[in-house]
Amino acid sequence: MNDVHNEKGTNKGLSLFFKSSFIVSGVIIVISSVLLYFTFTFDLVPPILNRGIQPATFPKALLILIIVLTLLTYFISLKNPWKDEKKLPTSFYITLLSFAVFIIVSKFFDFFLGIALLSIIVSYFWGERRATYLILVSIIFPLIVFVFFETILGLRFPPGIITNLYYG
């Protein structure tokens, strides 16, 4: 992630908000706070039956610990800033997008179609242009994996367009 505070003409007061340490700490604290809120919605054991601590106490303590340690990390980072990370390349976002494609396709169409699509997207955008190799990673290899799991390990895959053809 680029630290904007180093760029020319940037308001130095606002630069604090663009530091990766601020953003990461902020995200951890927000998520932890939301989870902490949820711990207050857990059912309580009636006092007469309660032995020891309530089920919510341990997660509450953990979340508070995470928040305190994150604040500590953030304040330490003001003195010893985190190293600047390089901007993430397009190939990363495409790989991430391919995960989303896999989730949607495997949920609504077919599990193996999802794997095949992800494989072809990743392989192509990571630089593979040869059709033979694209077929190898997107069709032949997933097919080998399917046969291995289905026949040798006796696994039944979720129903879908292609899987249903196999299962009849």
Add this chain to the structure above:
Amino acid sequence: MENLGLIFAPLFSYKLLIVLFFGTIFGLILGVLPGLGPTTGGALILPFTMTLDPLSAIVLLTAIYCAGTYGGAITAILINTPGTPAAAATCLDGYPLAQKGEAGRALGMATVSSVIGGIASVIVLIFFAPLLANLAYEFGQPEYFALAIFGLTMLASIGEGSPIKNLIAGAFGILISTVGKDFMTSIDRFTFGINELTEGIGFIPVVVGLFAISEMLTQSTLINQIFNRVALKAVKLPSIDDYKKTWKTIIRSSGIGSFIGVLPAEGGTVASLIGYAEAKRWSKKPEDFGKGSIEGIAGAEAANNAATGGAMVPTLALGIPGSATTAVILTGLIIHGVRPGPDLFREQPEFLYGIFGSMLIANILFFVLGFFGAKIFARITLVPNKLLWPMIFAVSVCGTYSLNQSIIDVWLMLLFGVIGFFMRRYGFSVVPVIIGLILGELVEGTLRQSLVIFDGNWLMFLQRPIALTFFVLSLIALSFPLIKRKKKNDKV
């Protein structure tokens, strides 16, 4: 000690020998491939082990561990890229020696010192694990709680990352273990109305996600990386003179590696760095280090392989993982219904000594396979990432799905992959998450049961001498990285 004869049992089981053979080959392949390694590889193979009996499953994982730790040296020497983090110190002298046209000599020394280190550490494991396990007979719930806390505080000094970040990651791991029905009251926690979450989040989606999928995302940012490869004409034995120069270093590093391996949450990476530094300190020619010193290779490789057996000591005796890969092995033990600890030593000696024997055989196997197959294994690095990682994804997805036949597990795996990627990017190690997840149930369970025993009086913990000792050790473990950092800052 009357069970020592059981060590040779795997030699008479063709099934275990086949598992060992494939585990060693698979471990070597994983070790050679930068970004994979025995931890990620172990995570990938975990779902498949469900089709094996518990002993074969753990033998497979330990063979991968031993061979994978050595395999990292092959790429460290030939392409200056450590196949595993534990082989980072091997690059310092292995690659310069390979550039001088002596890749075979470097590889030969790495193999011999790895085997000696590995065998020495198994001997340590055979003798120390039962002793440590016997000590655990004195443990009640409060002592186990204190021990688990000690195991967690050691996270502060794991790897090169910030101690506080490691503790945050460890706490996150424990938090994951609280998802699902509370084991004492059956009250739902963090299930958000999703039925699949009531059983909790399984180890496999988290382990595969944090190691394999996050590595896939990391590799997606490195697709233009180019390796300089050194041609390997032949693997030759180091000369007698080389052995004369290095035997003391190998023995010293084997001791260092075994000791560091025993410390919870330390592992091969720390061991190899210390082994390398000590080899340099004791060398008659320290000026040669970094330029292709044969002692440097021996020091690093003997130490990192010696850490394998050492790390298995707390894993098997106490259920506290000694390294990242043993955390995966511990996961394997748990999902196969094997609970490490003193009872395991008393009730299932054939299981434990089978593991010890298999580790010994794995070391001998990778000596043979490593020596004669290094040239072939080195060619595996030629498989481009653009083909390799989609295949790993397919195996990861099917492996994760296979355990509970749950698509939610696959989604969780992807979620943890993304979380793991960003954790690593911002300096949070993913290993503490796994250790936290493994120890989470132990920490919460023993704490709550102790409080029931103590009638809610927390101060009673301090009246238990063993528990108190572990709390003091925990404080020392927590303050050690801070003192180290302060000293470093003072020096600067």
